[in-house]
Amino acid sequence: MVSLLDPLFLKALFGLFLASLMAPIGALATLRGISYLSAEVSHAALGGASLGFFLIYLGFSYSNPFLIALFFSIGVSLLTAYLGRISGPEATGSAIGSTLALSMAIYALVRGLLPGEIKAMLDTYLIGDVLLLTSSDLVQISIVVIISLVMLALFYNEFIYVCFDYEGLETMGLNAKLYDYLLFALLGLSGVIEAKSIGAFLVFAFMIAPAGIAKEITKSVSSFLFLSFLIALLSSIFGLFVSILFNLPTSGVVAILPSSIYLIVVLKKMLPLEKRLF
């Protein structure tokens, strides 16, 4: 049983806070019609991390899996943007699918070649454990989170406009293409944060489900983004407490809550009005 003032617990709390701060970027991806990409980029980060660990295994001790994961997920995100651009917006889905397959293939291939202890380190990028985050992990994640939020704050209007009316934006003399790519790059940054903090496997709970819930109850873009953050944060903290109380795997419990709320909210919409309980 972990005490509530235990540094382990505080670090986990901070890790969840950082992961939740990326939920608005997942919400932005929803507005851009590419919510699945926010899940995909964290799998790309996993593929990148596996290359990083592989280099360590080969004896390149300077290899930094986090950094390689970072560049890999940004790269894959930009590649998806490019593929979607040349083959048309309808093809973005297939572009996401194929880059996802590539990232997972790299992971599967490399993982098989790694010895047990490195394999275990790599696997935290797949199913993370916030209770195992070290101070230096948190510093790395914080830096990327700060960069992401600064980008979001600086180009907030541009990102929203690109989502709303890309063609209209071009006619107003704004470089819509540039901001679209920046939006994809931002999503790439979120991928590595989610993979490192909670694991690629559970990214839906932070990047997609909160936005899905928030979308049903908000009436403005800013409240939509903020609520996504709040839902991700509260549900993950609740999950952390429950997991500690009942000694359950934290990540699993953390992910269950937003996913099930999302399902309830969506299923509720399918009921006729008079049969809804709330």
Next chain:
Amino acid sequence: MGNQFLTKVKLMRYEQKMITTIQKSLEIENLSVELDHKLILDNISLSLPHPVFAAIMGPNGAGKTTLLKTILGIIKPTSGKVHLFGKDVLGNPTEARKLVGYVPQRDRIVRYVPLKVTDVVLMGLVSRKEIPRIAINKDMNLSLEALKYVGMSEYASELFSNLSGGQQQRVLIARALVSKPKILLLDEPFNAVDASAQTFIAELLNRLKNENKISVLLVSHDINMVVEYIDILMFLNKKMIAMGKAHEIFRDDILKMVYGEGVRVITEKGRCYALTGDTHG
């Protein structure tokens, strides 16, 4: 003496009129556009005075949207020239774009972005700024003014996505007007808009030309609701098929050339209506 003065005033008025009629809003010379190695626009030339109410009519896939985007400098033509108020669009799109307000085909707009009506109009100002692109008080006032002009003030804080088709169209016109353009380009402004809203928009555009001296160029597959206001009507189907005063070219034989044999023309109270059976999904 008094007479002489009057003659002079008349002469000055006449000269002024000459100058305004000489000014060209849009000039296109031998414009051809290829997309994906396919010829979409074939040697288009046209010249519009200012202010003018012009309409380009043509069936689906005729290249209407492509033409508008080329005028805006977004699509690069394979050959030809485009000038807006004497400014070369292809050489200096930034300068030319300042003179244009664009109202896109409404179905290109993503409806699940929960933007308020004022935010949509503000976009017309904010996106034209340098970094940091932030709205100031003055922008807000201008946006409210533009909304008032299109009769949408009371919806200012509504969600854009909750409005009807006609109301959305009016908001998009306000967004195009807020930057005070000299010419307004509209892509299918009557699409999925009910009849009364169509009339409202048609009258609004006519008012823009007459009272605010803003030229209007719209493209549509159906222009019945604006026929009475149009100075120049053009028929486009990859090529410029006909151009002239509406009552001159809104004719059975020309329409058949543009739309094929399926079209029917009805003449009623001196006005022609084309039943094209050509609609957007």
